[in-house]
Amino acid sequence: xxxIAKPKLHHPELARNKVGHTRRDYEGTVSTLCAGCGHDxxxxxxxxxxxxxxxxxxxxxKLSGIGCSSKTPTYFLGNSHGFNSVHGRMPSVLTGAxxxxxxxxxxxxxxxxxxxxxxLGQFAHCMRRGVNMVYIVENNGVYGLTKGQFxxxxxxxxxxxxxxxxxxxxxxxxxxALQLGATFVARSFSGxxxxxxxxxxxxxxxxxxxxxxxxxxxxxxxxxTGSTKSYDYVREHNDAVNRLDFITGRDEITAxxxxxxxVEITQHDGVAxxxxxxxxxxxxxxxxxxxxxxxxxxxxxxxxxGLLYVRPDARDLHAYLNTIDTTLTRLGERxxxxxxxxxxxxxxxxx
Amino acid sequence: xxxxxxxxxxxVKFANVNGSGSASANELFARAILRMGVPVSPRNIFPSxxxxxxxxxxxxxxxxxxxxxxxxxxxxxxMNPQTWDADLKEIEAGGYVFHDSTKALTKSxxxxxxxxxxxxxxxxxxxxxxxxxxxxxxxNIIYVGALSALLDIDxxxxxxxxxxxxxxxxxxxxxxxxxLRLGRDYALQKLGGPIGLRVKRSNKVGHRIFIxxxxxxxxxxxxxxxxxxxxxxxxxxxxxxxxxxxHCQKYRVDPATGKNRFxxxxxxxxxxxxxxxxxxxxxxxxxxxxxxxxxxxxxxxxIGLAYFAEIPVVIFDVQRGGPSTGMPTRTQQSDLLSCAYxxxxxxxxxxxxxxxxxxxxxxxxxxxxxxDRLQTPVFVMSDLDIGMNTRLCDxxxxxxxxxxxxGKVMTHAELEAGRDFGRYLDVDGDGIPYRTYPGTHPTRGxxxxxxxxxxxxxxxxxxxxxYVDNMQRLLRKFETAKTLVPKPLLYPAERPARxxxxxxxxxxxxxxxxxxxxxxxxxxxxxLRVRGFPFQDEIADFVASHPWVFVVEQNRDAQLKTLLVNxxxxxxxxxxxxLHYDGTPITARFIVDQIAQHAAARMVVPLKKVVS
Numbered sequence: 001x002x003x004i005a006k007p008k009l010h011h012p013e014l015a016r017n018k019v020g021h022t023r024r025d026y027e028g029t030v031s032t033l034c035a036g037c038g039h040d041x042x043x044x045x046x047x048x049x050x051x052x053x054x055x056x057x058x059x060x061x062k063l064s065g066i067g068c069s070s071k072t073p074t075y076f077l078g079n080s081h082g083f084n085s086v087h088g089r090m091p092s093v094l095t096g097a098x099x100x101x102x103x104x105x106x107x108x109x110x111x112x113x114x115x116x117x118x119x120l121g122q123f124a125h126c127m128r129r130g131v132n133m134v135y136i137v138e139n140n141g142v143y144g145l146t147k148g149q150f151x152x153x154x155x156x157x158x159x160x161x162x163x164x165x166x167x168x169x170x171x172x173x174x175x176x177a178l179q180l181g182a183t184f185v186a187r188s189f190s191g192x193x194x195x196x197x198x199x200x201x202x203x204x205x206x207x208x209x210x211x212x213x214x215x216x217x218x219x220x221x222x223x224x225t226g227s228t229k230s231y232d233y234v235r236e237h238n239d240a241v242n243r244l245d246f247i248t249g250r251d252e253i254t255a256x257x258x259x260x261x262x263v264e265i266t267q268h269d270g271v272a273x274x275x276x277x278x279x280x281x282x283x284x285x286x287x288x289x290x291x292x293x294x295x296x297x298x299x300x301x302x303x304x305x306g307l308l309y310v311r312p313d314a315r316d317l318h319a320y321l322n323t324i325d326t327t328l329t330r331l332g333e334r335x336x337x338x339x340x341x342x343x344x345x346x347x348x349x350x351x
Numbered sequence: 352x353x354x355x356x357x358x359x360x361x362x363v364k365f366a367n368v369n370g371s372g373s374a375s376a377n378e379l380f381a382r383a384i385l386r387m388g389v390p391v392s393p394r395n396i397f398p399s400x401x402x403x404x405x406x407x408x409x410x411x412x413x414x415x416x417x418x419x420x421x422x423x424x425x426x427x428x429x430m431n432p433q434t435w436d437a438d439l440k441e442i443e444a445g446g447y448v449f450h451d452s453t454k455a456l457t458k459s460x461x462x463x464x465x466x467x468x469x470x471x472x473x474x475x476x477x478x479x480x481x482x483x484x485x486x487x488x489x490x491n492i493i494y495v496g497a498l499s500a501l502l503d504i505d506x507x508x509x510x511x512x513x514x515x516x517x518x519x520x521x522x523x524x525x526x527x528x529x530x531l532r533l534g535r536d537y538a539l540q541k542l543g544g545p546i547g548l549r550v551k552r553s554n555k556v557g558h559r560i561f562i563x564x565x566x567x568x569x570x571x572x573x574x575x576x577x578x579x580x581x582x583x584x585x586x587x588x589x590x591x592x593x594x595x596x597x598h599c600q601k602y603r604v605d606p607a608t609g610k611n612r613f614x615x616x617x618x619x620x621x622x623x624x625x626x627x628x629x630x631x632x633x634x635x636x637x638x639x640x641x642x643x644x645x646x647x648x649x650x651x652x653x654i655g656l657a658y659f660a661e662i663p664v665v666i667f668d669v670q671r672g673g674p675s676t677g678m679p680t681r682t683q684q685s686d687l688l689s690c691a692y693x694x695x696x697x698x699x700x701x702x703x704x705x706x707x708x709x710x711x712x713x714x715x716x717x718x719x720x721x722x723d724r725l726q727t728p729v730f731v732m733s734d735l736d737i738g739m740n741t742r743l744c745d746x747x748x749x750x751x752x753x754x755x756x757x758g759k760v761m762t763h764a765e766l767e768a769g770r771d772f773g774r775y776l777d778v779d780g781d782g783i784p785y786r787t788y789p790g791t792h793p794t795r796g797x798x799x800x801x802x803x804x805x806x807x808x809x810x811x812x813x814x815x816x817x818y819v820d821n822m823q824r825l826l827r828k829f830e831t832a833k834t835l836v837p838k839p840l841l842y843p844a845e846r847p848a849r850x851x852x853x854x855x856x857x858x859x860x861x862x863x864x865x866x867x868x869x870x871x872x873x874x875x876x877x878x879l880r881v882r883g884f885p886f887q888d889e890i891a892d893f894v895a896s897h898p899w900v901f902v903v904e905q906n907r908d909a910q911l912k913t914l915l916v917n918x919x920x921x922x923x924x925x926x927x928x929x930l931h932y933d934g935t936p937i938t939a940r941f942i943v944d945q946i947a948q949h950a951a952a953r954m955v956v957p958l959k960k961v962v963s
Contacts, residue, residue, distance in 0.1 A: 096630025
């Protein structure tokens, strides 16, 4: 039995957001993942981000594929519809759901096996199409549920718990997302909530394909010496290019910064992102430079994190397909069926 | 020499090179005969290739209205030197070959029992046109003009078709008319006018329409309220998605905003296509994908998910010759079993089996109601013969009072009123649970959809009783489906019959002709056309009431027979298979031969009777 309800009791003075919910209202059932799993921190970050953004939980659809990461939608947003689909195929299911009802917020949760191995194709094409969604990969470099085989994001030369060395080149999902036209690309670390929560918030606000690659250590199979996805390794090699502190228009600016330290990016829907620069020359609106930077730092053994790229004038699949503003699911016979008179004309033209 | 003489009952076959623009000229030929009130049934026989390989267009002219392939050719329009020898062999003795005589043929390459009509088409074109493309395209129109003279087709009908086709394009209209007359005049003056095959004006077409199955199915999807289509190009189903786009651009653009009331995605593969359709179905849209056999294989995992998680989705399978890449441009009915049981584990799926474009339209629209009502994948099993050939069939009909059946969907009001919601709870005893659309209610009705086992309230559960309970409910739901899918149609023999025949889909046209021919020969057969799966009791009753029942189908392994034995629990000893699977559409001649042979063997008087 892996379904455990959480007790509903909570402190009566727990803070409520603008839509009247406490943070607890954004939780799901008790996690059945291993104690210390990075994925649980990501679930907590999603809960925090949605609460802070005053999102109505039932207006979110959370979709996933198969694997440890894909189990996590059960552990957050219990009042949202969830869909645990087929291994590697969350992107297509989410694309269809999004086409049917553009009014919901779509969060897709996947893992490195799910998105970089079996589902690499669907990941790529979903980014290409610009599906308006938050695509989070909980990236730990191993298959957890099947007990510790390397996944396609494992670095060449990294060592498995059983002592096997990985000889294959890793798939860099952030690099691919950049190349394939994702309009929001970030990388983060499950152990850095201060970085991750604002990134998720910004991804939610972004009107297009928003991808976040979150390095999320597997405590059971990939947290040992020789692994490049362990807590220790990631902390030692984390090269954060910026820190997203605010989303203006929602949060007040409370800290002071030196001139030149902050960059502000206004997106076409008016939402502005305020970034504190950590790498002095890093420009997150320059896709080519971002790709170069990622490659350079990766060659030096570092893991670049932060908001890697955002395209301020992003559009989404609905814009490309010119679909009507009303969700397709609200259309009835009157809007959809051309009727008997039109059919008679069709018949007449076929004689 | 013998000369075939026939009025309104013959077969003309055009042998062309694909990419030469012959298709539209050949269709013009067929339509002109239709306009004279004489039924025709044309078929494209084409290779898996774009340009340069042989392609054929076979037109059966039949006053009796037979739509199946007849077999044999009375007039071969031999425009492809590559296939000359083989084409010539197909002509019936006393038949005709029409060819381009610009280059003289040696006698050894001809047959002495057929009538040869040579016309220097290339020479005429070269003398008339300077542009190479025009020479090529108008050559086709010129031979249509010549054929109109040879077969006594009213040229005014052809010119009327031109004026409809080139409305507002005066130059194109005039140049086509000119080419047509050029060919016709030449044939009248130099070829001796009409031959033994004639088209005589009749009134046998009536109100029927001329449409291909894929266009009709796509229109059915528009009428049935489909809003999301995801597809991956594959012959012979691509034209279904393309027709859907075309129909939507005509009927589904919001006049006020110019925005689309539909969304079509050409996906990266069949897996994504079905995934998108399932995602849309889950969220409450009517969604479909269209594919052929290889696509079904690829989609199988997802089909199992939709079955087990109970998500409505419509899948059009326009079947072609399998297995593997098989015969991509030839027809078969060989996906029946792979669709009925698609995916791993215990699964069964609803199938609709249309016989022609009219039923493609009807079943397509109905499929969306059934998918919503039954919350499961519904297959519309068409094939290349129906899908990609223009067929004379009954007009399409729609009742404006018809409302979409969206099935059991629990609303915000019902949830608010405190109605118990269990996603997999069988409230009504028909095996169909209620569902909610995502985003319906802030605190009630949300659930987790998964391909893993769960209890009645959609909670993950691996316990045996929960699993069995759910699987049994799915069986009850399949029983309910029996009452909803189209019933089989009985075609009773005119006299008491010991033989029965079961058939479905594109076999229908040839079958109906075969039944008439058999009756003339004294072999009386009651026939039953199966139109849906799961099978209703009528089918088992039909088998039980005949000592022998022929099961006529277009695959090697007798897939319908297998399904009947398995699912309708009929006695397999009574079933005799008639199987046609060479990739060409089944013919009445083939069915008659097979059934007559079987019948002869079974009409021998038993030994006991002879002795006594």
